[in-house]
Amino acid sequence: MNGSFLINGGKKLHGEITPQGAKNEALQILCAVLLTDDEVRVKNIPDIHDVNRLIEILGDFGVKITKNGHGDYTFKSDSVNFDYMKSEEFKQDGAKLRGSIMLLGPILARYGEAYMPTPGGDKIGRRRLDTHFQGLVELGAEFHYDEKEYFYTLKAKELHGKFILLEEASVTGTANILMAAVLAKGKTRIYNAACEPYLQQLCKMLTRMGANISGIGSNLLTIEGVSQLRGTEHTMLPDMVEIGSWIGLAAMTKSEITIKNVNWKELGVIPNTFKKLGIQLENRGDDIYIPAQENYKIQKFIDGSILTVSDAPWPGFTPDLLSIILVVATQAKGTVLVHQKMFESRLFFVDKLIDMGAQIILCDPHRATIVGLNHEYPLRGTTMISPDIRAGNAMLIAALSAEGTSTIHNIEQIDRGYENIDGRLKALGADIERI
Known part of the structure; x- marks a missing residue:
């Protein structure tokens, strides 16, 4: 339109x-619903194109989505169709939405592999994704980029916590690495982490889900990995x-x-x-x-x-x-x-x-x-x-x-x-x- x-x-x-509700918070929070089999209810979701698109992508992954009211949804990711991530359909859907990059961390952490087309979004200059991939590789993922297909592949039998110094305080990069680290083995520290209120919101939500995160609001986040997360309820700023x-x-x-x-x-x-x-x-x-x-x-x-x-x-x-x-x-x-x-x-x-x-x-x-x-x-x-x-x-x-x-x-x-x-x-x- x-x-x-x-x-x-x-x-x-x-x-x-x-x-x-905050668009940039919504894109992070919606990716985090993939971290648990339990129901996650999210309120004050803005009814805008970029966010609705991400909700559709979650639906294509097989996430069960219930609309409770305006801007109020419940998500349950207990039977995710992982093959969708390798499909031609996802290559097109994911490429149209820059926020879909934050699916990588949660999916890699839960399923041991993740795929992503080169994302689109605003034309406001080069917005590199290196920070995302470097961080996930530090946690133990193998990374491959297919230049012909513009397709990224990440694989990891197991993620292990470690000290990660980000070269830029990328909000989406911090979110992605954080979402992978909460389910990794051992302790991860992310330094030069972004500390936006929206990222603090993500940290608080993950904590309510059972993650162990300290340093929220600072540029040094410490995460003790846990084996699984539970459901929660969350309201956007x-x-x-x-x-x-x-x-x-x-x-x-x-x-x-x-x-x-x-x-x-x-x-x-x-x-x-x-x-x-x-x-x-x-x-x-x-x-x-x-x-x-x-x-x-x-x-x-x-x-x-x-x-x-x-x-x-x-x-x-x-x-x-x-x-x-x-x-x-x-x-x-x-x-x-x-x-x-x-x-x-x-x-x-x-x-x-x-x-x-x-x-x-x-x-x-x-x-x-x-x-x-x-x-x-x-x-x-x-x-x-x-x-x-x-x-x-x-x-x-x-x-x-x-x-x-x-x-x-x-x-x-x-x-x-x-x-x-x-x-x-x-x-x-x-x-x-x-x-």
Whole structure:
């Protein structure tokens, strides 16, 4: 389903919006259901393309899936059809979804072998999978890559714990190695582990299932292998990228918006980073309240130099929100340098913002300087194509704040990451149509 959004911008929005369950957490948690024969119930699963696709793949593996209600499923992996993993069908299904890479760890740990086609996903530069394979090889797997078939094979009669130093703090890499290590023999230590809240959620879930994990939330995880895991119940955190997006949306459209149930303590530096752009926001209960603001002024550093916002592995600022920061800065008062360190082609959508009238200097593939227009010259509506999930959402926010009509094509890229986004925006008073 590849439609377009037609947006009449420049309208003030008002009301409450509830973030969906976290996409990046869901992809990890759903792979973990393969680690036990018992039932695992998962709640607050976002109803989005990438997640639904992974649920379908689990079904093709023979996992018994019961839908209890919206975003609430029970999984039972007691009779997995392992041959599906070697099938042509899986070569196609798995290749279309990057998150399917995290099936490797659990399946290798339980069945002694695993196969994987080269995965797809966003075009935001090279995202290497070396970390995943190196870690699983360290635990004792034999690794083979068939270049003609683009097919990876891992085999291990037995996995043995050991000290693993990751060369990058990859979230999916850490998750994959962790899920294999919980069933390995002996002690595994993963250093330079990713420590995102979503990974902490996975650790907590595995612990409830009987895994023995210490150092949760730090970059050194210690895992004592166990022989089997039992079932559990798990609820997803809200999606912090959505939460950051709605903060940006409120500021750009001068709107009063309350973002519900945000799990504030898991948001890290996100609220403060938006405050540095001059956006007022308050923590009310577990909601974020953003008042309607005519203007927001970018803070400078203490010595008076220009503010830089850059991404870093957690607990640094998430790269997924840099495109939102960039858009929001176009209407701030002041200047900011956005430095995208972790991926090399995430800033290429700025030419669209320049077409809309934004004052942006693209310094190189990693850095852009934004000179804020302070709402004196609103962005102009235009036609654009969404290149990846996160830029798509940033374009949506730009279009909602712009004067006139905008069309965004290739919105499948937005639907991959955001549940019913047009319906939820309409409820705030946005003029958006799906065509």
